[in-house]
Structures are given as structure tokens and as C-alpha cells.
Amino acid sequence: MDETAIKVKNLSKHFGSVTAVNDISFEVEKGEVFGFLGPNGAGKTTTINILCTLLVPGGGEAIVNGFNVLNQPNEVRRSIGIIFQDPSLDERLTAYENLDFHGMIYHLPSRIRKARIAEVLDMVGLSAKKDYIVRTFSGGMKRRLEIARGLMHSPKILFLDEPTTGLDPQTRQHIWDYIVSLSRDEKITVFLTTHYMDEAEICRRTAIIDHGKIVVLDTPAALKNKYGVSSLNEIFLKVTGRDIREEGSDEKERLGQFIRARKKLR
């Protein structure tokens, strides 16, 4: 059995004249927690979108759980769970409905669906809230529900794109403890991005990407040794510089613009 969960070879992606990902290569081993770090607009989300089949590679190759993202997208989709950077729950539905529908499109039979829902709700501590409309949830509860949903279909590889952004320290701690236990007990491979460098310390290995290129890739300890510093944060600033980065407006920002435009009209 192959021990690689993700294999990326000479991967590139361009949007018009902008190069988002520039000829990167790396491998993620089965069961490892892999940190993918970088400033805004460095190419993290583009890479994740390619790995989870939302974008096709511009060049090079990406193999996820032994399947090529280009030719076997459905096999890849079955193997992975994703917690997106921006929320992707249906806020008009209840927590239970969100999970039930997720189970349906991952083809879990209804009996197994029921059991899994109870299991994952219990894991993230939302059992008591299962019949509440998601709109009424706090940011942390929504995140926990999304994590529960991403795990519903027992994926081999879990992608987490900034899963703890905007959460309080307690919730962040809770989520990371949980992710570590997942990789340890259930042998799930975790591929994560984060802006909190202290969180990246839990990774077995981390890569730092900037301007579409991987700048460093090693275990946190080895990196600290190499750069002679005591924290990942210092390494991060050392290799990516101190300039503040621009990024295209995200969905929430665009929605905000829309609401403001509507208000002006009235």
C-alpha cells in the first residue's frame, strides 16, 4: 500500500496574467497533520481548491488518495472532507438537516446516516442543538457543525482552510485538540492552513508558500533549528517578509457591498 495521501508534482495555476501557484511539488504522508502556511494571496486556497477538484490544475499533477484530481474527480471527492475558509452551511436549515443532506449526497444509507449524525454531533458537542436553525448559531458553533459535517462520511483526508479564524481561544483549543485526536486515533490525514503560527506547531510538517512558490518545508523543530529561532512565527516573517498583502475580495466582503448598495437605493 502506498504511504502517500497527497502527491503534488510541478503544479501550476494561472488566472489570466496572475500566477497563483507556480510549479510546486510536495507530498503528504498518510496520517500526518500537514500545515500549509503563507500570507494572504500566497496560493493556499487555490492549491486546496485544486486538491478538492473545484479547480483544474493549470499544469503539473495532483494525486489525492491515489486518484488523479483531473481524471478521477469523483473518487477524489469521496476520499476527502473539507472545512472551507468561508462558511458553507445552509443557514436556513437545522443542524440535523445540514448533516442529513450531507450524508445523502455522500450516499450513506439512512440508517447509517442517523447513527453517524448522532456520533459527529456528540463529537463536537452540538447534540442538544440539532433541531435549531443554523442561523441562530454563534460563529464557533457553526464552525463545529462544519467540522462535524466534514467528518460525516469518514473521509481519508481532511482539508481545513483556516478553520479557527474568528473564534475565541477556548473554541480554537477545543477544535485543535479534536483534530489532533482524529489524526492519532482515526489515522485521518489532515491538510490545514492557518494564520495562527502557534497552531501550526501541532503539525508534523509545515510548508510555507509565498507568491505561489513553496519557500520552506520541514518539521517545525527542524525549521526552528535551521533558522535559529524559537517560534514558527519568526520563521514565517523571516521567509515571507513584513509587507502586508492584498487579496481579492472574498464572498463576505462582496455580500457586504451588495447590502450597502441595496441600502443606498432605499
Add this chain to the structure above:
Amino acid sequence: MDFDAIRMIWLRDIIRHFRDKVRLLGSITRPVLWLLIMGTGLRAAFNMHGISYTHYIFPGIIAMNLIFSSMQSTISIIWDREFGFLREILVAPIPRSSIVLGKALSGATVAFIEGCFVLVFAPVIKINIPPVNLLLLLPLIFFIGFVCTTLGIVIAARMTSFEGFGVISNFVIMPMFFLSGAMFPIDNLPHWISFVIRINPLTYGVDLLRWDILGMKIFSFYVDFLFLLIFAFIMLGIGVFEFSKTN
């Protein structure tokens, strides 16, 4: 065909629809306004060869509720894109064709309910629909709602903003409605208008409804039916293509 996926997308839209009370209210007031106010107001101005104007526009009002409702249903596609739920669906191991078909069926179901609601007014304006015709009317309403939804899906799939959809759907819904024979007869019109009328799917939908309800028709049943069927297939094809884009 992935029946789990079709069922999920259908069921989700139906649940959301019935939780949205404002929209339910809109579907009720729209036909009342048009049928009772416009119908009564314009009755004197139109001479419809022995048929009352309110009777004449009755099938057109059903068609109106169908097109409004199905266009409104497809806004959910833009909504889902803005709020991220579309990605949850797109990363699931389901064929894109099932996503589009699920959307078309849920839009058609909601349109069907809103279209059938207009039938409540039949006794009010004293239209008598024989049971056999009524039985045929139900699948016709569903079918026409389905066709309208496929068009809405194609528009919504290409739109990136709510504003854009509002503009386009008004730009599409209003001309489609007025140039379909819903409100006035479409013979004796200038050449260019009759061309637009002939490529408008709603023309054939209104023709089917009017044939079934009032026994009046312009085209044969087969022309109407085939035009709508082919139109829906083309729209579904474009819709699947749009949903499969990964650039």
C-alpha cells in the same frame, strides 16, 4: 443518474421554500392583482370574439405565476454561491447533471404549486374546467414550470451577483410574459414581434394551457410540446456545462 443527489437538492429547496412565508404571500397576491384588477379593468377595452377578457387571460396568469416562480427559485443558485453552500455541493461525489436536474425539479415543483394556486380563482371568474381537462392541466403546469426553471438555471449559473440577476430576469421575464399571448392575442402583430413570439417558450406554454382550459389554440399540441421539450433539453445541457466549469 444519482437519485440521492437529486432527492437531496429537491428536498432542500422545498423545505426552504415552505419556511419562506414572504414568498408564499407573493405567489398568492400576484395572480389576484393581475386577474382581478387588470382583467376587470381591461375587460371593456378588449373584444375577444365572444369570450370574456378575464377568461382569455386566465391561462396567461397561470403561465405568469409559473415563470415568476421558477425564475425566483433559481435565485437560490446565486444565493448558494455567495454564501458558500454551492461548494458543499460541488465537492460532493455527485454528477453535475444530477445537481442541475435536482434544481430543475425543485423549481418545477414550487412553480407547480404556485401555478395550481391560480386555479382556485376559476370559480370566482366563472370558468368551468371539466374534470378530464383538469386532470391533463396538472402535468401540463408541471411541465411548463420545469421548462421555465431550466431557463432560470442557465441565467443564474452565469450570473455572479444578485443585482445582475435582478436586471436580467426582469429583462427576460417581462418581455417573455407580454410576448407570449398571455395578455393579448398574438396574431396581426408586426413581423419582428411575431418572430420574438415564436422563439419564446412561454408562447407555447400559454398555447397549451389555453387549449386545455378554453379549447383555443394557435399551434398544434405536438408543436407546443416538442418545442418546449427541445428547449428544456438545450437549457439542461447548457446548465450542466456551466456547473462543470472548473477554471
